[in-house]
Amino acid sequence: MSGLSSSFESDESLDIQQLSDLNRKLRIQNQQYIEAIASLKLDYQQALGFVEKNEILQRENSTLQQNLHDLNAKYDDLQNRFTFLLQKQADEAKNTKINGKNNTTVSLMMQKQKELVDLIQTLKNDFEKEKKQKDDIAQQLSNELSEKRKSLNQLLTASKFHFGYDFSNFSAVINALTSAKQAVQEQPKEVIIQDQKILDQNSKLKEKNSKLKGIVFELDIRVKELENDLDLATVQIKTLTEKLQTNQTEFNHQLELNNIRAEKSNKLYEDQIQSLKAKIDRLTSQLSNLQNIKQEKQQPEPKEEKNDLQILQKLHDTQENLEKEKLKSNNLLLKLAELETKQKILNNKSKDKREQRESYTNLISIENEKLHREIESLKTEKESLLAEVRAAHTSYNQAKLASETSEANKNSILKANKKISDEVDQCKKEITELISQREKLIILLQKQNYLISKLNDQPKPEKTEEKTIIKLIKEEIPSTSYYCADFPRELCQQINLISSSKELNDSQKLRRVLQVISSYYNSLIANSAENISKLKKENDSTKSELANYLLALSEVLKRNITSPDDFITCMTEIFEELDNAKFNMEKYQEILEKIYQKIGSENVEYEIDQIFNSLQKTISCLERTRKKLDDKKQQNKELRAKLSLEEENNQKKIKEFNTKIEYFTNQLKTVNNKNYELQKDLERLKSCNSSSEQEKQLRLTEKDDEYEMKLKEIQDKNKEENEKLSDKISEKEEENKRLSDENSNLMNKLLNAENLVNSLKQTISNLNTEIDNIKTDYEVQISEIEIENKKQKEEIDQKNKKLLDEKSLKFRELSELHNKTMNALVESERRHSEEKKKRIEMETENEFIKKEIESLKDLQKSHDQILNAKEKAMKISYEMKAEETARKERNSCQEEIRKIINFAAKHLSDYFDICSPLNEETYNSIIINASNDISRLKKQDFRVRSLLGMNDDEKVEDFISKMLLSYNSN
Structure with a gap:
């Protein structure tokens, strides 16, 4: 086991040495890269120093050349100005007429805006007056209705007193009277005749209602067409306003261009002033140096005694020269101050022009917003008026008046439409005139641009001469300054080839050198990136191998092992079980030895049986513990199943939610389809209505617009009233059905009501008198309404006359404004000619500034290349950090593997062969061997328990102690 650990440690030490060597190499490479970058920076700074010196020499040469060219340019300018003035005087005489036409465009646009505002205000006032008149008519009608309802209620109360029955409506009274006539044949003829007249009148009224419904429907169609015409007029107004805004933006754009050019000219003056100051300083220094050198050359070899006097004289001369130069510099500074004051004055003028322009644009925007708001307010007022008109339909009398006056008012609508069409045609003609004038202005601008391009093309040969002179004056940079000793040899060789080439300029050489350096270091960066990717792949492979290893262990041990920590816990449990099994086996062996010593050969079989029983008990205990472990495993499985079920439920809920969303989307689609169908039906109805109206318009006579609006309102009212009447008729028919059912029950009661017939005759006579009074009132009202209509016509005629007078006055005022604008445009043209002269003078100065801008661009490109190199260095540092993190992760994985192996080597030393590698x-x-030993020990324990006859709950020690006690007692 010790040999295994030593071999494993030796492998670890080799890996660590390899990693440390790689780390050292990479650090050395990093230091080399850093040093190379520092050397590049120093070389680049040196190169910039050479470039700056070269630029200073070029500028000095350019100043000398400009002094030569200025004299020639002045002579040429005098000739060109003389010819230009002659041409200008001829052109101005031709262009005065054209400019007069161009100036009229702006005045016409302003006039149209004002006319539109006036028209909208007049329309608004007319709407308000009509609204007031309609409100008065509605109030009168409501008062009449209230009086008539009061009279009907009085009749109902009188019928209640006479009949002794509560009637809900006036129709119930009529039905009761008709039923009484059918029952009683002895009634007089006069009452029957009156009832028939009432029924005939009701039938006639129904027919009139049906006719009026048709008339009202036609009037609604006409109202819709007028609304569409109004919308078209609003659209035309919007288009006109948009065109006015576009023309205004173009005018503002021209003003902005003039301001920008003035600002550029100011900047050029400032740059020239600064350059003159620098030149003055340089010239003073050069003069002082030159005077000193000349005096030194002209002086003879002085003696020792006269040196001091000569030095004093030189100092006195230099002081006098300095004072003269100071006077010159002061004069120049005064001139500069005057130029600065002029510049400030120009800036103030440009600011004032901008403020005026902004105020003008703000006023126009405010007016446009007001127009939009007024249009929206007119629409809202229109909707409110329509609602009020619909609410005012209350009686049949107004419907009759509307039908009589409808034919008289339609002709006035035709006249209004003709007037509107004439005005639209006039607007179109004016627009065409404006477009033609705009095209003429564009042609003039193109001619001016062509002349300006010709003026710009004249000084090109002078530029070519300057370029040739500058090429001759330039000094070459030495080849050794393009690289340093810290660069590698390969890179230095490439840079030498570029610097030694005579075909390239200095700027081109610098670009090529920087490109070579960047490509070289980019290749090194790419190699380092490849190494990093390889290390990442190795780390991923080790992680995959570790995962496969843990899966194999989980299959062998039959346990879930997902991480090294799980494996360590599993192995500790296995080793604890092994230790317990060994400890139990040693105890069993000791007990058996004691038993064999005490027991003889006679009772061996009996005691063995007892031992076998005790072993069975221990085996049963082990099986119980196993069952408990299995139960825990099942609980874990159940928990996992519950979690899976919850996830499935969540997914189902999500699917249901998605289905609901689809259902709602489908519903929305159906609704949209229905709306589309309804729109089609509406279009069909509009087409039908338009065809019917065209036929009717041929029959109508010409009258004013206001009568048609009133007619529309009254027709809408009649519609609503007719609908209400139709609803009432349906209700009355239902009530008649109910009363017919009740008449069967009332026939018996009518026998007792014969005495009341005489009283009913009197009431009927009273009712007839009241009806005659109502008819007379109705005729009086009709006559009053006709008188009011005549008065309104006269008022409308007076209003039209007033409007014509006002428009004529406005037209005169606009003509005066037009003349004023023409004069202002003539003055603006004069100023424009003066600005052209200034522009020609400034263009010569712009060429000098362009040259300086090109040199600055070259410097900016070199700075950009330095920034790119810095970015690449940052990338390299970032990749080095990534490599370090990858190494740390790899080392951590290897340490975990080593821990697992050391743990196994310590606890499974008996099963390990020293000769075989790990x-x-x-x-x-x-x-596998360790698991086999565990299973073998379990089998032995089971056999011992079976031999002793032990239960699963009993322990071996307790069982054997009981056996010994029983044996000693025997």
Whole structure:
């Protein structure tokens, strides 16, 4: 056993040495990478220093060349300006007419916005007035209805007193009278005639109701069509507003472009000022140096006595020169201050223009929001009016008036539709004119852009000359500065080849060198990543082997072993059982030896039987313990089954929930299909209604819009009233059926009511008088309503005249505003021409700035490459950390395996062969041998108990002690 442990320890030590060697190598590589990166940084800084020196020399050369070009440029500028002014004077005379047309576009757009606002306000006022009139009519009708209901209630109370029976409705009174006529044949003829007249009137009223229902249905269709026309008008208004907004955005965009260009020009002025300051400083330093050098060259070899005087003279001269230069610098600073003040003034002007533009845009947005809100409020008012109209349908008299006035009001609707169509056509014509003017503006802008491109193409040959001069002035960087001694040889050779090539520039060489360095270190990083992946695969394989090993042990031991801790607990239990079995066997052997010493050969068989019985008892005890263990296992299985059942139930609940969701989705689909079908039916009805209305419109005469609206409202009221009347008629028919059943019971009572017939005749005469009064009142009301309609027509005509006068005044005001805008646009064109001159001067300065921007871009690219290298170094560090974590996990797994093996080696030393190595096969064979010994001992225990005749509950020791006591007593 000691040899096994020593061999295992030697294997561990070898593994540890291998891991430590790998760790050292990786650390050395990491240090090398870090040192290489540091050397790269130093080399890159040196290269940047050379590049900066080269750029300084280029700038100085460029300043000298600019001084030469400025004189030539001034001469060329004077010639170009003279020709440009001549062309401009000719072009301005041509473009004045075109610009006048372009300026009209903005004024027309503003005029249309104002006209739209005025139209919406007038519509709103008309709606409010109509609403007030409708409210007055509804109140009058409600008062009339209340009076009529009071009169009917009085009639019902009078009938109760005369007949002595409670009548629920006026129809019950009529039915009672008809039944009385059938029973009594001796009634006078006058009463019969009056009853027939009432029935005829009821039938006529039913026919009129049916006709009115058809009329009301047609009027509803017409209301819907008018609503659609109103929606179309709102859509057209929205389109116009959107077009106005697009034109406004384009105008704002042009203003923003002008502001951006002004800002760019300001920035260029600032950059030029700074460059001039730097040049002044450099020139002062260069002049001082040059004067010193010239004085030194011109002076003869001084004597020792005159050196001090000459030095003093030099100092005096230098001071005078410095004072002159200071005066010059002060003058330059004053000029700079003046330029800064001008710049501030320009910035303030640009801010004011922005604020004005923002205020203008805010006002337009507010007006658009107001328009949308007013449209929505009109829709809500429209809906409320329709609801009020439907509630106002209360009586048959209003339905009759609506039918009489419907034909007179439809012609006014046709006139209104014609007016609306004419206005729409005018709007379309204006839109087409605006589009044509917009296309003309686009053509003018294209011409201006073409001229600007020509101006930009003129200074190209000068740029080519500058590039050739700069190439001649550049100094080459030495090849040794591209690498250092810390780089490996392979990399240094590649860098040498690039630096020695004469075809490449310095910037191209730097790019190539950086690319080679990055590719080299990327390859090293890739190799390290492959090593990490291999280590991860090995770790996964060890984990899988450990899992397979634990499964094999669980099959051999017939226990659930999922982790090393479970295996250790299982083995401790096995070893405890083995120790107990050995201890019991030693006790049995000692007891048997004592028995054989005390007992002779005569009673051996008897005592053996007793021992056999005691052994049986011990075996039974062991079986009981096994049963208890089996019960516990079953309990665990039951718990697992319960958990599985709970999981299944949860899954079922989830499925049920999903089925419910599908059911609801299907219901939603069905509802959507029904809605779609209903929409189709509505469209069909609309098409039918439109065809019927077209036939009716040919017969109608022309009248105002307001009468048609009233007609719609009255028709809606008539609809509701007719529906209510139809419901009442159905109720009355049901009541008639009930009364017919009750008449059979009342026939006996009518014999006693003959005395009351005379009183009923008087009541009937009173009723006829009251009916005549109601008819007269009805005719008076009709005449009053006709008078009111005439008055309303006259008021509408007056309103239309007022609107025409107001529109004419507004048109005059708009024409004045148009003239003002034209003058403002002429002034803006003058300013635009002045800005063009400034722009031409600024473009020459922009070219110099572009060159400096290109040099800055090259520097930025080099900085980006450094950042990429840093990112790669961070990746390498992260991968090294991952390797360390993988190694730690691998070592922990190996330590667990070693613990298991050491545990087995300590407790199963009797079953282990020193010559054979430790493997899974040997380890499994050891466990199998140990399990076989346990089963053999259990069988021996069972046989001993059977020989002694022991019960399962009894212990062997107690049984043998009882046997000895019985034996000694005998």
